[in-house]
Amino acid sequence: MKTVACYKYHIAKISLILLLAIGSTSCNSLKKVEEDEYLIVKNTILVDSVKVTNEDVQSLIYQKTNTAILGYPLRLNLYNLAKENPDSLYQAWLNKKPNREKRLEKLLSKKQVDRLGESFLVKGLSVWLKDVGEAPVILDTTQTRRSLERLSAFYNSKGYFNNSTTYLIDSTNGKRKVAVDYRINLGKPYYIDSLSNDISSKAIDSLYFLHADASLVKKGEQFDLNNFTLERERLTGIFRNSGIRNFQESSITFDIERDTVRASDDQKMNINLNIGDLRRRGENQVTTSEYKVEKINKINVFTNFLSSVYSAPLDSIQYEDLNIYYSGKFKIRPKTLADAIFFEKDSIYRDLDKIRTSRQLNSLNIFKYPNIIFEEDSIQNLVNTNIYLAPKSKYSLGTNFEVSRSNLRRIGVGMGASLLIRNIFKGAENLSISADGTFGLLSTDIFPDDFFSEIGGDISLDFPRIWFPFVNRTNLIPDYSLPKTRISAGTSFQKNIGLDKQTLNAILGYNWSPNDFKKHAIELLNIQFVRNVNRNRFYDVYRTTYNQLNAIAANSDVVNPDYFDENDNLSTITTSTNDTIGTSSFIRDVISGEINDLNQEQIGDVRSIAEREQRLTENNLIFTTNYTFNKNNRNGILDNNFYQFRFKVESAGNLLSGFSNFIPFNENDDGQLLVFNVPFSQYIKTEFDYVKYWDLSRSNVLAARTFFGIAIPYGNSDNIPFVRSYFAGGSNDNRAWFPYSLGPGRTSALNDFNEANLKLALNLEYRFPLFGDLNGALFADAGNIWNVFDDVENEDATFNGLESLRDIALGSGFGLRYDFTYFLFRLDLGFKTYNPAEIPSKRWFRDYNFANSVLQIGINYPF
Template identity: 25%
Template structure:
């Protein structure tokens, strides 16, 4: 503990010394830009909306508190030829020197932005405050009285477009009484353009739309008129109404090389077929069935051009793993003054077959081992972009800490799993049109795993049938139509049975070390407001996600057992072919939100609850479906599966620290540090509980008048290495409130910390939420 405090105090002293020389490299007569503040006198003008116009930003702060990188830079000497000085300057940040010209340009741009918001008389005053060689910069925004839209008029000389806009008027962003906000006016231009592009106006864009705004004399009221200009192919041409285009024919080119010329005449094709009046051109062999191509289209000959359906077609072909790229081109037919378009779907083939080898080290509660796997994947098994995968895996581990009476200390595992994913919705008795609308993928999977431990041998086999689909790019659905898992234990050590199973009081052990059948179905809903964007939403954007999952098992089998009059076994369970089956209902809800402070700092919140209820044919939840607390993705002041249930202190037995109810909540302050490193400060809370009271889990049962006193709390710091394609995470957590104790010093380690007792280190891949 003393060593820990020594390191903390040393770091504080070093930073304090560095802060004394924050202006070490600021030239005479110049100032370090220490802080920028934007203040407004109108709540409709948010300072954050004007921050983008600031041209200079002060040196960045870690966790919005300390300008660590500036201090690191200032630790360097003035001799830039020395290696140590160059290194410190490279990893640090040079001081930002205040530039008056940049400040004035930012002021001018803010004035324009305020005017564009409808405050035409608004102004921005720039002022500074200096202390020694540091400067604080202030932008004070005076909004003035806003200009309000008094009346709306439309100047549209294209009768058909005028009819379209009249029918769509309820979606208009323009309203009487609104502020004369240029941003809203431009958004309405884009909305109209998008709407017309969905209704055949292939050549339309927002530049055909403009506005005039006339102010009523001596008032702040504006008469606004929207103008939609007629079409001109060239400047000197006469104006004409905009043309609506229809699709003439659609052709497929399946061997398009993106590195070659995009001209159709330069594409190397050798043969073609016609399927339902769709020409399909290919080079040597058609690698996709024609039906797969045509069913991926969202438009057809004779349809009005629709930009939304074009984008949907892109999405449909993007789901086909047999393809690497898709490019859709439209060419006007060269027959007179035609309004017909020929569509060309240009497809680039992906690599269909691959073999992957993986080697990994394992660490199970301190026991070291190794595992290796080899997998084969075919992304076009039946020429319909079906993805087939088969994977073989083997693992070996040396187990320590076993008592006498076991024949060996080795753990071996062998397994094989296979799956096939179809890019369409497979279900009998459904029409092709209905299946095309859903756009779901179907996955069939099987798995077999054999484990040999000193205590027992275990075989697990499973088969599943599920569907996945995405809607609006933000919502993901998954339906597990059926998932059958069989757990078989052909051998158990006599010592293991005597020590754990035959004691009579450990129901969880007895239940989870018997042959068991689990037949379940479930539904999973996942919403992410960031959609499919590849942003690092931890820092870059405000976003939130919602996840909901529900599953049940054993209900159909229980109904069949009751109807068939099957007799129960000695444990009061129904069995199929002598194998008892699990029956439970499980539901989970999870919410996470990210709030961006600036481009380097953000807050992240997370809360999750779950409950699993065994009933009818089961008294306990299967081990794989139980909840655990503690670890890198839970309350990080405790080790993996080392917390709970309730105020149970644990007895070293993993199965005894499991539960049926879960609660987790976290808050993190995340900050970019330097290079690819990010830092985090966090507070976690949570625990697990059981629904029933078990003798081997004293204090673990959930009670409404006690559960809130049994919520554990932890705090800590984390370091993350962002390697773009994945993130390595290192978190150190300290216990703050320990629910094992009801009162006293041990309950509040935040006030009486002991490093060896309260600290837990975690290494993980990816963010905790």
Template identity: 25%
Template structure:
């Protein structure tokens, strides 16, 4: 009865709050200036009996997007930003809370006096005629009620014109033959509707094609599209011609003559100073460098033009992008000038402004997690951008941190870590073979050496060593690869306390944390994303990982064939396993300020030969700020396994598994100013590949779907431009740790109960989006 009363009370409070908000939203019009009306938006109706309903609705949506001004933004049918603007009132000074609310959070009213109906009508008429609906009629009207006005536009187009024929330049110019040979790639297709934007895009396409054939001075304005609509039934003939007044140099293909490079160019000094001294000739390049900053081969790998090459836009942009991606220049400028010695040739000049060669970066981080740990970390990095005069990046870092549990079950078992890392990155592939990439992104070879000491007070300490050698390269802006040919990790424990050894006797799984580990083998990572294409309605992100450990070593030592005799290297058993993981994300843009984001993670690891299980550091975990947010980090699973009470009293659960399935989806929308909101649903779990008698219910079986955890919640994200602060409040809807048949806990939800809130509401605070 109390639970029912709490639900009714909460419902009444929500309804009262909503009603109050609605009343306040309705009061927006009383603040309008005398004689003014609030403009609430415009609508467009297309009257056309030929267009299909879907096409007509799509055209109406396009046309409504052209109307100006835009009305005040709405949320749930109300205008909260306008309400905040009115509530704040006129500030007395240009600072303070009132000024911030009115001018940063709020939004001034859009008045009907700002709306020009005739101008909007002409915009709609021009747009539809440019789409082939010639002789379109547009009428405009408005409707006023309760100091609010809407604008209504009626568009009556004629039948849309289609393309009957397309004729390309057929004169004797060399460029006309190039244009003709590329006609199969034309954007102008017979039978398609006439569209002025497509004609403009076709001119851009032709210009881009000519730029690849040496026509440096050509531009799209030199192409004229003659449209004839006098013949045929609502059809047009399009003829593309080169304008008669096109300059001679635009009709000429140019080659590359001399190439000059200024690696120490200053934006403040006259560049002519550099031309009088320290001139070095290397292959086709004339290098003017007062300090011999780089080895000349750096330019040979970066500049794709050679003397005598026909100019082309691809190599032009490729060279500039590779100079930028070297990471050593703050400014890159390129000029082409007519050659003084060769007719129809260009001299190329590259002006490069250096970034500081050496620099120190200090990072201080504050962090918290759902296991009640709060801590800090300090990183000090010393960097050299040109270590061997070949644009190599050398980095040396030292770091230290501490995590303290201010509340929870660990009772002062704080975590401290200290370590160092050094790495060297070459802007090229270092291989026995000569491999040269032709991507705009510079391929890199990287070697890393890292040591970390981690101390968990009252329990144990771990020494961790890692070294790797591998390659990083991007095919293009969407595809990226990372291959570590060598990746070796060695973990050794020390200072293990008797208290921890006693706990291992109760739970043997705790012993895996302090086992010596030797992991080595190749790893490969592939990423594909098109999320940078902001105009796409659907975008995706995919990351795939492959981790192979001890494969060749197992063949050499015979570990693959004799599992009873564990093989060691330096008296340490080496790990053998295959691990794969994929992370797929989909983003559906619902509007300019909202989207639906979804993620699917699938991972599995298989230990064999010299290993019975995956190393602890390579196993999967679930729960926490970037996983299933209704469960604390590492507390979920594996399967339906429940950690015994005697162990939960001593440790924060640290569950891991060999298999992971996880799905998340969340609706994201901008609320106001820098604040964004989200509603999310998470589901998934981890499992062991093989049954463990010490962990009943942890193994993967045909009933794995019954062991899915489900959580839901809401969140706020504060976009501070330099970072995004995220707060997510989640609660479980399904708990696999409960007996079968009792795992759905939706009926137990009771926001009015303090004990329920304490046990079920999980607040996650993090930086950045979860995916």
């Protein structure tokens, strides 16, 4: 803790120094603006006297103001910190005193004196400040007039062909500071009066009129050039998916007739659609030919393209519509290729089939470079399809190595290896085998040994289709949606950490993606077995719980003295029956009434501790089925104006409960049904996760997330297994609290690991560029966890209706992000703004300081 506090102190100190340095220049933003120059501090676009804030319109201005963070021009002030001529200043300082250079040469040498002038403090700092900073934006009226031309052209494209523009420079913002107003008078817009067409190809003509009703250019609507662009794209897609393989978007043009001389109240224009012939460019001439509908003739698949034996004679087989060519041994079932290729002989050509084929072949993960080439057949209107496939290596080996440290681990070294075997059964089935282990030293003395180990292994098999047991194939999900089946099993062994767990898991799952924006996943069976090996360590590991129990025991005068150790604390020494002499015996005596000098609150606390011990030390059998749906509308990684939505529902224990009607299961003393002598979990769980991004302009982004999750136990369970419960706090949640330290409700970290079965989280983050690859963020995180519909009775920890929303914690803070291209490294400093665990009068801003802040480290954005 001292080390963390020391880091926070130094971070705060450095931040203060930087703020003072920058602040010293903030009052002089004109430091590098000459007397006859003007700094642009504001741009305003007024359209018919109405201010326009639309980012697309604002981006048309050539001279944008200096970037600012919440109104503060950080990069401009960093630029102003740089020395203008550091070389000249160094020489002037060196020669200011006659003997200074000679004394330095005697002390350092002439070469080192010269290098001193190139050092970071003398020159490099100024170069760096200029690189990360931003030069002042000086008014240039030539650029202002060019911006007006852009604005005029933009509104021309919206039908305001008679618009007029002017600009006004306002210097009332201060000496050598100006604001520029761009003023546009739109005039009356033009409307489309008539539509006509001139189509040279008969095939195109019939296709056009078949889809003409859906045209985006409509009679009576205001002219908008963007609609014409979208209409060209729409028609091109229709034609290329209706057999016109070589259709070119450039073949579509629009003739626009309007009266630009006479202005009237009824300004109309006539539109004529032209669709020309196919234009081909040869070496010395351009030829044209009529567009025609083409059909697929031969479908040739070359499975050893780029192979070292490709020059050898090829063997071939025919399967359905496919002519498959290969050399050497044929290594894939023809049906697998047929399922991945969506072209059909004698069907019309469709771009959609090409996209789906390429997408599915890549998804198989057994080919390097799927390449589809079309050749015109000698027979008119027929086209041959050649698909070239380069096989990937059958075996891929991966390794990883990591070093870790935590509050329990002094140091840990992790190693892992994975082996991928492709196309193992010749049907594009991929087998993955992985093993990993972590070993190291513990930083606590509560365990008998000072080392730990974690060893695990997994094996999984992926099928490129939906597979059910005893059913070879189902057509419920089309092949173009990239259906996959995964069967996996794994195990892990953990020693000398906590209660030492052993886990076994097995999954039979399916996933498919109808398009790039929707994904479905079903885990028909997800079985997890968790065994706690050293349950007698509970009070050694969960020290907060132990301290609560020990404090209660200290208040009793009738506790058996043998329950205490030499330090007058409850003993945790284990007996041959795996009970502890002090803790277990004390709990037993309290519940049985043998210890009778405790009040009802203390007895209730002991019962709660006993229930928590039972819950966290019992073995778990979790037998679930779940479904997850993901949807987003993001167009590429550069799109910062999108949303994404995730919904998940999970049901546990129902299948086993149903079997109990036919197969007699054993029961424990609490009436729970047992499978392999373990009570199985039974609950229903659902989650909603919604994320929205807004692009605010100039790489400034506002991101928000809303999460709601609830898990309700019933039947064979009174609570949710620890591994399926919710926790609050951490680098991807409420960053003002550490993981598991917030909640439940208004309780104050009752346990070492606080969890519950209801969670609400709300996050808001403003992200902005600082300089180079370094970005900053301001954030506010709200949320909490509660117990509901389970066996927890503490009102402070349970959700009791809308009044419990007062227990929502609020954290706020700031962070830095460094973009390494392949991943983003993140530092966040969170402050407890509203802490529901405090008394009502002290909940706001009580711990809002660096001493109580929480430093979170993360990889990539939290949402």
